[in-house]
Amino acid sequence: MLNPTEQCNIRCTYCYYGGAYPGTRPHQTASPAADMVKAAIDLFVTGEERLEPAQRAVYFFGGEPLMAFDQLKQAVLTLEERKREVGSHLENLIIQVNSNGMLLTPDIVDFLVEHDIYLNISIDGPNHDRYRIDRRGRGTHDRVRERTDWLAEYRPEYFASRVAVICVLSAPLDEASLYRYFSEWPTALRALAWDFDLLLPGGEESYSDFRQMFAEQRRVWDLFVASHQLPYETREQSGRYRFAFSHGFLHRSFHRALNQPARDGGPRLGHLLGVQFVPGNEYLVLGSDGTLYSSYEYQSPDFAVGHTDRGVDPLAGVEQLGMFRDAVQAGSCRTCWAAPMCTVTVPEAPFRASDPAGTVREKVTAKRARCMSERENLEQGLRARADIEDTFGAQALSGHREDWARQAQGGSRVDYFNA
Ligand code: SF4
Secondary structure: OOOOOOOOOOOOOOOOOOOOOOOOOOOOOOOOOOOHHHHHHHHHOOOOHHHOOOOOOEOOOOOHHHHHHHHHHHHHHHHHHHHHHHHHHOOOOEEEHHHHHOOOOOOHHHHHHOOOOOEEEOOOHHHHHOOOOOOOOOOOOOHHHHHHHHHHHHHHHHHHHHEEEEEOOOOOOOHHHHHHHHHHOHHHHHOOOOEEEEOOOOOOOHHHHHHHHHHOOOOOOOOHHHHHOOOHHHHHHOOHHHHHEEEEEHHHHHHHOOOOOOOOOOOOOOOOOOOOOOOOOOOOOOOOOEEEEOOOOOOOOOHEEEEEOOOEEEHHHHHHHHHHHHHHOOOOHHHHHOOOOOOOOOOHHOOOOOOOOOOOOHHHHOHHHHHHHHHHHHHHHHHHHHHHHHOHHHHHHHHHHHHHHHHHHOOOHHHHHHH
């Protein structure tokens, strides 16, 4: 994950870097130097042969990466040059930009098209202007929507094959109006994919938000279950199925429920996408001072795993697994039924065995909302699996098993949406 800048042109109130989450960096006008970007790319390209068969990706995050478009451009050119030099094992490389879309211009889009770069545009539908605001507190919805509509007209083929619409699910969640918003927006229907994911703040205060959202989420699960009355191939074309399936929490929980580790050596579950650079983690994130992190949410010393001047330190990853072990031992995981399928990982609670008891208590409390959400999703995933099998027969699950097999072999979600 390369962040060409840690600055952003807007100030979403739920942003990891907006000051609402302790233990991560703020928005700041800072970019990694060109030699650091080059070193990070070298590390990625040559560093780990075991990664070859897996789907590999370079993501440009931020801040807003288009604020530093010259740096982004230079990084892409460097990456392509190194790719040409090292040959075939990077053939399945995806390059992707995550953007708020507001700074898109013809020049920028032409470059993205020319270099076959995927683009995710964030637009939250009915809740957009509650959270995605500019520095003066004004909503940004109309501007983002205008740019997205413009892009779909300017480069229709690119839009249909490389552009996804990303929506953060936030309270109050109203599944019906969300469905209406996206299904009645002609531009959204032309995009490669939709992706809805949950906003997961920690702490006691978010309990009530979560409780309100569960009822709406259950309706999305019901939609997903009902869509199995259609045969697999037809189901994939259905707008309602696409809407249900695009909910990241649902997709992840369902696959975990379907493929949970079995004692008799059944399907094995590592992670749904990507590969692991550092033990226990699949991301490597470049900070503006050249520090490499294993978490994009928490770019803090707890998650530093090296530096561009000396590479990745696998022992730092092992130490982070130790934090995970300490977190498991300090909380309720040992007695939690969801543990074999749980995805609440160490970034939620960077425990240290040396933490004083009061700190441990605070951290356990801080992750309770996440645990609650995880258990709700996994419960719904298990219920959906049983309901689909009972109502439509085991055959109705086969498409998902094929999808899983494809992912386990290193195929990508992008291929799935192209199918
Ligand atoms: S849901 Fe919470 S308590 Fe349960 S296994 Fe996951 S992190 Fe542990």
